[in-house]
Amino acid sequence: MSTEADRSPGHDLDPGDLLNAYLDDELSGTERAVVDEALAASPALRHELDELRATQTLVRTLPLVEPTGAPLPAVENGEARRACSALTAESDVADAAAVVSLDRHRRRHKAVVTAIGAIAAALLVLVGVGATLDPMPIAPPVDEFAATHMGTGGGPGAFDDMDADTMDDPAVLAGLGGGMDRMAVYARNDLVRTVYSDGSHEMSVFHEPGAVDWDALPADGVMRDGGAAKTWTGVRDDTVVAVTERGDLMVVIVADADMGTDEAMTKAMEATEMVPAVRVERGFWDRLSEAPSNIVDRI
């Protein structure tokens, strides 16, 4: 049973957000009373509860699954443990072989890319195309970010789990959750996703070094150019998405729309205000090493 201490003090209880915990009998007495009162007054809420209950019932109908592999041999003779250990060891060996094979493939690929990069970089220096050293503007994939936030996008391998305390990332360490707790940090190359939660809602803050390609953002959003920063905001699935720049960072905030569109928008905008204006230190060699890929992108 969860307790009031699990949630932020002063957090207003939204009965809609409590329905699943109500269904699971995981609410405190106060919370249950709030939901009971709301259910008595709202047919729509009762319908939503019925839908969630039917969903739970469906999932509960999932039966036991018969293993498809061969049964563990001779359990009665005490051989199963050895068989299990052997199978695991074989699996590790096979896995290691696959990784070695893949690593070899990647090394070859990396060597080719490095060679092309070196030639392109040398050409760059020779012809003096300094303008191409500027970072490419980023078109924020707002639909992908919203899907990732909702847990319906990005398959395995999309992001790596990170240990926030070892990242030394000002945008992560600043704590942009507006009173929400930081729950997890994920990274994919230079793109970092920080997840905040107040127990009922979650908010994702994506940031990446670079400038926003404002012209590439969907036309159904609202562009604001004034105040602290230029912003684009829009609604995607069940989320509110806000895009902005702070210093040399592109920042995208995705907040649950079910906390109320206005509140989600306010949270998102507050978060953008709190992002420190990070200046990314990029040395000459860093910029030079990016040049080949810039050229390829432009081609």
Place this chain on the structure above:
Amino acid sequence: MTGRETRLSESAPRADDAIPTWDEIARTHRRFMYSVAYRLSGNHTEAEDVVQTALVRVERGLAGYRPGNLEGWLARITTNVFLDEVRRRRRRPTEALPDDPERVMAGAPAADEAATADLPDYIQAALGHLSEDHRAALVLCDVIGMSYPEIAEALDVPVGTVRSRIHRGRSAMRDMLRPHLELDQ
């Protein structure tokens, strides 16, 4: 962890002070562990691997096992093996490359299709669309029947996070399964 039986339990309830042997677990509870692994992974080959690894962890962990909800403990180990594998793959991805025929030919979809022919595929497919974190919380809650504090302990996250993940996971499932829902009128 409480001593209540899990929702999928098929074995006779044990006396709370009885510590099972590893062989007993492998013989009696492998189907249960396999079901948990399959619900999480949606893939028979991966489920087999998860169960094998989980059984090795069970062997190592039996010395510290405190009698109580045995299948809850097994579900916890199985789930964590699955999540560890997901994280390992993220750190060291091994997806097939288009020009690598050895990798492209890996896997045996035909066996999977045959084994799942009589199962409600749309429910499992919907589970597969959830993130691993949301799926794990929902499977432990709705399939296994664990309480929020038990799930929080199993996944090593706050109860509030469990509540959030189940809320989001089940709401997403509701949206995906709406055509199949039977509502009492």
